[in-house]
Amino acid sequence: MELQIEDIANVRLIHIEGRIDHTTVQSFQDLLLPKLTDCTGETKKALLDLSGVSYMISGGWRVLVLAVRQCQRQQGEMVLAALSPFLQKIYPMTHFDTVFKVFATIPAALEHLSPTAASLYSGAE
Amino acid sequence: MSPMTTITLPARIDSLPRGLALVVECATAAGFLPQRVMEIELAVEEALANICLYAYPESRGEVEVRCMQGETRHFSIELIDSGIPFDMLARPAPDFTVDAAQRPIGGLGIPLIRALMDNATYHREGAQNILRLTALLPL
Numbered sequence: 001m002e003l004q005i006e007d008i009a010n011v012r013l014i015h016i017e018g019r020i021d022h023t024t025v026q027s028f029q030d031l032l033l034p035k036l037t038d039c040t041g042e043t044k045k046a047l048l049d050l051s052g053v054s055y056m057i058s059g060g061w062r063v064l065v066l067a068v069r070q071c072q073r074q075q076g077e078m079v080l081a082a083l084s085p086f087l088q089k090i091y092p093m094t095h096f097d098t099v100f101k102v103f104a105t106i107p108a109a110l111e112h113l114s115p116t117a118a119s120l121y122s123g124a125e
Numbered sequence: 126m127s128p129m130t131t132i133t134l135p136a137r138i139d140s141l142p143r144g145l146a147l148v149v150e151c152a153t154a155a156g157f158l159p160q161r162v163m164e165i166e167l168a169v170e171e172a173l174a175n176i177c178l179y180a181y182p183e184s185r186g187e188v189e190v191r192c193m194q195g196e197t198r199h200f201s202i203e204l205i206d207s208g209i210p211f212d213m214l215a216r217p218a219p220d221f222t223v224d225a226a227q228r229p230i231g232g233l234g235i236p237l238i239r240a241l242m243d244n245a246t247y248h249r250e251g252a253q254n255i256l257r258l259t260a261l262l263p264l
Contacts, residue, residue, distance in 0.1 A: 022138055022141050022170065023139075023141070023142065055163055055166070055167065057167065057170055057234075090167070093237055094233060095236075
């Protein structure tokens, strides 16, 4: 399980890659939450790219809930995007649709978070 | 329904990879597509973790993972332990009508097991807990 960070204007794009199971879920939490401490207000919004998450246990969703609550406490915003086929199947079973904002693609999430970041991202592609 | 394969492991979280490897192997051999194999693996991982965490509160014990295939389309995983009577399926589901942001975190494992498997049953037989998770093979 790996995290890659990309700051685009006022958006922190966090790519998550790999399997989140009982052997990796604690390191997922330990890696992710510190990356969100400066995601406050308008200055830094968080976007989690889940396209590389091939498998995730309920404990992984728990970490995502902790993450979104942490951002909310800081008056920040965190959204999810590009759920892998596995996560697309599981997500409706979690009944978390009122907790997370989920976007089909990274550009769609960027459009929502920050037009500036969206234009920079499409320019880079 | 006859057992295809079985493995007995210490009921500890670090046993999960070995138990799950067997489940993946058997589900693949039974003819499930890769995505469905992962869904079965997830349901079994949630259930096995619960057994490892709760079946033996005061002692150490074992859990048996048994893969079974019937003559019909039924593919089942039985998880058998000799711990305290423990029906994880009887645990109340989280109250999904409460706004999830206010809901306590956790408790998602059992609803996932129910949603992912075609059937889930528990019974106590002698001193054993027997949890059976069944998935139907595609037609």
